[in-house]
Amino acid sequence: MISRFQIAYKNLLRKKMRTLLTLVGIMLSSWVLVSLLGFNRGYENALNRDIDNMGYQLMVMAKGCPYEAATMMLQGGTGLRYIARSMVDSIVDKPEVDRVTPILMQAFFDPNKGDGGGIAGYYGVDPATFPAMKPFLRFRQGGWFRDAQAAEAVMGYEAAELEQREVGDMILVPEKNVQLKVVGILERSGTQDDGTIFCPLKTLQGIAATDKITTIGIKVKKGADSAKLENALYQLPDVQVVSFTQVKQTIMKLIATARVMVLSIAIIALLIAMVGVVNTVLMSVLERMQEIGIMKTMGAMPGDIFRLVWTETLILCTCGGIAGIGLAFAFARLSDLLVRRVLPYAPGGNLVAIDMRLALLTMAVIVGVGLMSGIYPAWRAGRVRPLESIRREG
Incomplete structure (x- = not known):
């Protein structure tokens, strides 16, 4: 039928x-x-x-548009103003703060990157505090730097793939003619870290000829009043506080x-x-x-x-x-x-x-x-x- x-x-x-x-x-x-x-x-x-993988909930940076600054940070961009390294000492002892880490962002023009050249992004990070902020990062090869002043670099997965680098290779910082030894290559994380090159903060400060930083990442204690901490940070001179919860909403x-x-x-x-x-x-x-x-x-x-x-x-x-x-x-x-x-x-x-x-x-x-x-x-x-x-x- x-x-x-x-x-x-x-x-x-x-x-x-x-x-x-x-x-x-x-x-x-x-x-x-x-x-x-x-x-x-x-x-x-x-x-x-992406926000969770920043490893911190708040950022302190020089005054400017907070949402534009946070977006640039998420993208690994440049153009942020500098703040004094001593600002970290004004933040770390606040009761709501779990950890802080200073960061220096720098970008150099690399004529060998892509068609017509491109921007190579470098993060100067503190070996004593930054790895603890991002314990989820895993290494495909090698590990973090030996000390705070080593001429070494840790490359994100995509950065290493693009430049075809392995642990032990040397990379040249564009525009500065400074060589860094690759001591670690991260596994793919699916975040902006994949395209970033990390090096010790003091090393990048020496390359950029500055003793300042661009950002302070702050991890808030579990259960702490982050709004109270934000209000306290706003009392610091000439700084802008960025909450990634607000950035996400915007x-x-x-x-x-x-x-x-x-x-x-x-x-x-x-x-x-x-x-x-x-x-x-x-x-x-x-x-x-x-x-x-x-x-x-x-x-x-x-x-x-x-x-x-x-x-x-x-x-x-x-x-x-x-x-x-x-x-x-x-x-x-x-x-x-x-x-x-x-x-x-x-x-x-x-x-x-x-x-x-x-x-x-x-x-x-x-x-x-x-x-x-x-x-x-x-x-x-x-x-x-x-x-x-x-x-x-x-």
């Missing part, structure tokens, strides 16, 4: 091109929808991970504006696809009026006709949704690269995080909206009067 699904499938194949175009519309709308939902989840997770607000626009586009694409579903199924019903009338004269009830036509809608939406979700999985990496090109700040890791739970949610939305779209054509088919339809077609 031929099932309702087989009949519905054969009905859709009668107009192959029309059915194909409808499937393409559903496929594209589901692709956009699942990619957008994946971006919403992936970006926030990546941003949280960045997410900026991204939310773009996300609303893209979500609107996705909804419009979904509505257009559903109009295509209505058109395809309704045209199929109108072309088969006589056939439906004959089925009714043979005993088919209106509910049977309704379910048959609704099944055609279900097949269209299911096939189109599966194809679109499959494309989203296949091109997730490409979507990630495109997003990174247009965002002012892109954290490390995957920005488009698509999993089966998200895919099933998207599938449920596509099928649910599609079935709602198919109610009218199915209802129209169920109301066909057998004799009138046969006589009209005849």
Whole structure:
């Protein structure tokens, strides 16, 4: 006995091109929808991970725009002002402070980096405090520096891959003609640390000819009042305090504006696809009026006709949704690269995080909206009067 699904499938194949175009519309709308939902989840997770991997919750730096400064720090950028090294002593004894670490950021133009040259980012860090701030960093080769004044470097995974360096190799600091020995290469972390070159703070201060620093990272004690600590730090002269919780909220607000626009586009694409579903199924019903009338004269009830036509809608939406979700999985990496090109700040890791739970949610939305779209054509088919339809077609 031929099932309702087989009949519905054969009905859709009668107009192959029309059915194909409808499937393409559903496929594209589901692709956009699942990619957008994946971006919403992936970006926030990546941003949280980048902030957590900073190893500290607060930063102290010279006065300026705090959010711009924090974003530049997350990106490994430059252009920050300097503060005195002695500022660390004014912070470390505060009761809410667990640990502090001084950092000097420097960037040098490297003519051999990329096409036309690029910027090489160096972090001068204190060997006594910085590794304890980031215990999650793991080494692929070697380890941290021997002492606080060693002419040595630890390279992030991507920095080492780009320059093809191994432990024991020498690297030349661009513009300064100073050589550093590579003593460690980090494993891939999926953060900005992957592209960074670390060296002892005093060593980088000597190379940059400065006794100052750019940033003080502060780890707050568990359960301590970070707001109280922030207020106390604001009393220090000529410094700006950056809370990464606030930075996260600000960045997410900026991204939310773009996300609303893209979500609107996705909804419009979904509505257009559903109009295509209505058109395809309704045209199929109108072309088969006589056939439906004959089925009714043979005993088919209106509910049977309704379910048959609704099944055609279900097949269209299911096939189109599966194809679109499959494309989203296949091109997730490409979507990630495109997003990174247009965002002012892109954290490390995957920005488009698509999993089966998200895919099933998207599938449920596509099928649910599609079935709602198919109610009218199915209802129209169920109301066909057998004799009138046969006589009209005849």
